[in-house]
C-alpha cells in the first residue's frame with residue numbers, strides 16, 4: 187500500500203490473562219475500506235475488535251492508526267482528544283431512560299465535542315443521517331430493532347469518527363432492515379470517507395459491502411484467510427473458508443432440489 191495504512195495490525199496475538207485466543211494476525215486496512223472480520227462463533231472476533239479499539243491490549247504485536255499507536259497521540263501538556271473511532275458493540279444498548287436525541291448528545295457532552303450551542307443541531311443531523319429524523323424525542327424501548335440499531339449507529343457517529351468499529355450490526359434484524367443497514371454503512375463510507383471494520387456472520391452483507399475480509403479459525407486459533415470475499419469463495423486455501431463462503435450459493439439456488447428431484 188503506497189499510502190500509510192489507516193490501521194495496521196502487526197503480528198498481533200489477542201487473548202485474556204496471558205492466554206491467546208488468536209495469534210499471528212497481520213493486516214493493513216486502507217482509509218475508506220470496509221473490512222469484515224468473520225469466523226466461527228467464539229473464535230475471537232469481538233476480542234480482536236476490543237484490542238483494535240484499545241480496550242484490551244494485545245498479548246503481542248502492535249496496532250497502529252496512521253502508523254502511530256493510539257496512546258502515542260497525546261503530546262505532553264495537550265489534552266487527549268476522544269479516540270478517532272466510533273464503536274457499536276455486540277448487543278450494544280442505547281441508554282434506555284434517555285430519548286434518542288439525548289443518547290447522541292451524551293457522548294458529545296462527555297467529550298466536550300463541538301460548540302455547546304451547535305450540539306443539538308449536530309445530534310439531530312446524525313439521527314437524520316441514519317433515517318431517524320422525527321424520532322428524536324422517542325425512547326429506545328418504543329423503537330423497532332432496526333431503528334434501535336440505526337440509533338446506536340448514530341450514537342457511534344456522535345464524535346465524527348473517521349473509523350467505525352461495528353460488532354455484528356445486523357444481528358437480530360430482519361433481512362430488509364439488514365439490507366438497509368448495509369446501504370447506510372456504504373453511504374457513510376462513500377459520503378464521509380469513513381473506514382469501517384465490521385464483525386459479521388451475514389454472507390449477504392459480506393458480499394454486498396465488504397472490500398476484504400479476515401477469517402478467524404476457532405480451532406486453529408489463527409486467521410486462515412484474508413482477501414475479497416468473492417475471491418476467497420473460489421480460491422481460499424482453507425476448505426472451511428470456501429465452505430463458509432458458499433453457504434449463500436446454496437440458499438441462492440432455490441431450484442437446485444427441484445432439478446435434483448426431476449433428474
Ligand SMILES: Nc1ncnc2c1ncn2[C@@H]1O[C@H](COP(=O)(O)OP(=O)(O)OP(=O)(O)O)[C@@H](O)[C@H]1O
Pocket residue numbers: 202207225226227228229230231232233234276
Ligand atoms: N472477558 C473475557 N475473559 C476471558 N475470556 C473471554 C472473555 N471474553 C471472551 N472470552 C473468550 O474468548 C474467546 C473468544 O470470544 P469472542 O467473544 O471474541 O468470540 P467471537 O468470535 O466474537 O464469538 P461470537 O461469534 O459468539 O460473538 C471465547 O472462548 C470466549 O469465551
Ligand SMILES: [Mg+2]
Pocket residue numbers: 231232233276353
Ligand atoms: Mg462476538
